[in-house]
Amino acid sequence: MVDISARKVLVGMVAGALLSSAFSTQAAEDERTYRLMSGQGTPVMSGTGDCVITPQSPNIPNLNAKECGDKLQSTQCPHLYIYPGTATLVVENLTPEQKSxxxxxxxxxxxxDRDTVPDxxxxxxxxxxxxxxxxxxGDAKNPPQEQGDKIGCPIDSDHDGVPDYRDKCPGTPRGTSVxxxxxxxxSGKTVEILGGDVTFAFNKADLTAQGKATLDKIAANIIKDIDYVxxxxxxxxxxxxxxxxxxxxxxxxxxxSxxxxxxxxxxxxNKVIMKGEGELKPIADNKTAEGRAKNRRVEIEIRTTHAK
Incomplete structure (x- = not known):
């Protein structure tokens, strides 16, 4: 006659052993998958080994980098800047063309050139x-402001083709040839010659009435086209x-004067430049009275620019 109570004990022992084995197996899996968390903190199983590529996330234990290298977290390049977007460049996001x-x-x-802009x-x-x-x-401090700002190139705020760091005339109007x-x-110049004998008092720098009248006309012409002077x-x-x-x-x-x-x-x-040349640049023969009269003069050279 079979002892029913003994059979219950035996079945209980077998079931306990199986359950214990299952718990041990699960514990082993849990230990292995702990280091394979996804970006949302969910354990990830790998069929090809203990290390899988997962997004960079605070949920990934620090142990990953040590045990699995860069397979468990995205490789970042903090020394490079990508615009538009984030200052962090992730290698896994690169396209084949970019890698090429x-x-x-x-x-x-x-x-x-180590300007923080990738080649x-x-x-x-x-x-x-x-x-x-x-x-x-395109570097970390200078995002492009408008179309025409060339990524990775020296800043040229007025888009005249001369970068700011050596532009002696920043803010040049668009379309101006520089x-x-x-x-x-x-692009052009006009030279007005004022005879010294009719423009100034004899041997002086005082303007005559005729000299002032001539300068009035010259000033009016300059002011009329001042944007191009x-x-x-x-x-x-x-x-x-x-x-x-x-x-x-x-x-x-x-x-x-x-x-x-x-x-x-x-x-x-700020547009007027004055100087004296004395007797150094005659335009006529100083040996004649007529020649000397021509040499006593004031020249006004008006230099102009034009839009492209």
């Missing part, structure tokens, strides 16, 4: 240290009679 521009041993895109989007990948220190479009310094390029050079000249020092001083005084008058009539002072 070159990557380093960590898989991060190359940045040849695959850098339109100026060989900037100098001076250009980088002045700022480039020179190598970023200043409006001179680059600068106005007022230069005094003399004949060779008298000492060189005296003639130099007289030419400077006459140039200043004419320049001051133009400014008083509304010509911007």
């Amino acid at each position: 521009k070159g990557v380093d041993e960590k898989g991060c895109p190359l940045d040849t 695959f989007m850098d339109l100026c990948p060989t900037n100098t240290s001076a250009e980088i220190s002045a700022g480039v479009w 020179d190598a310094d970023g200043c409006p390029a001179v 680059y600068d106005v050079h007022v230069t005094g000249h003399t004949d060779s009679v008298g000492s060189e020092k005296y003639n130099q001083t007289l030419s400077e005084r006459r140039a200043k 004419a320049a001051d008058y133009l400014i008083s009539k509304g010509v911007p002072a």
Whole structure:
């Protein structure tokens, strides 16, 4: 006769052993999957090993990086900046085309000039240290402001083709032709010659009535086209009679007298440049009275620019 109570004990022992084995197996799985959390904190099972690629997340235990290297979390390149978007570049998000521009041993895109803009989007990948220190479009501090701002290139706020760090005339109006310094390029000039004998009192820098009338017309023409006037050079000249020092001083005084008058009539002072040449640049023979009269003069050169 079979002892029923003994059978119950035996069945209980077997069931307990099986249950214990199941719990042990689950515990082992839990131990293994603990390090395979997804970005939402949900355990992830891997059929190919203990390490899988998961998004960078605070839910991923720090142990991952040590035991599984960069397989468990996305490789980031904090030294590179991507615009628009985030300052953190994630290697796993790179396209094959972007990777084709070159990557380093960590898989991060190359940045040849170290301006923080990766080569695959850098339109100026060989900037100098001076250009980088002045700022480039698309780095962490200088997001592009408008269409035409070239990513990775030195900042050129007025879009005249001359970067800000060496632009001597920032804020040039759009469409203005500029020179190598970023200043409006001179496209034309007009030279007015005022005879010294009719413009000034004899051997003085005082303007005559005729001299003032002539300067009134010149000032009006300058002001009318002031947006296209680059600068106005007022230069005094003399004949060779008298000492060189005296003639130099007289030419400077006459140039200043004419320049001051133009400014008083509304010509911007910052556009007027004055100087005296004394007897150094004659335009006629100083051996004749007629030639000397021509050499006693003030020249006003008006240089202008034009839009492209």
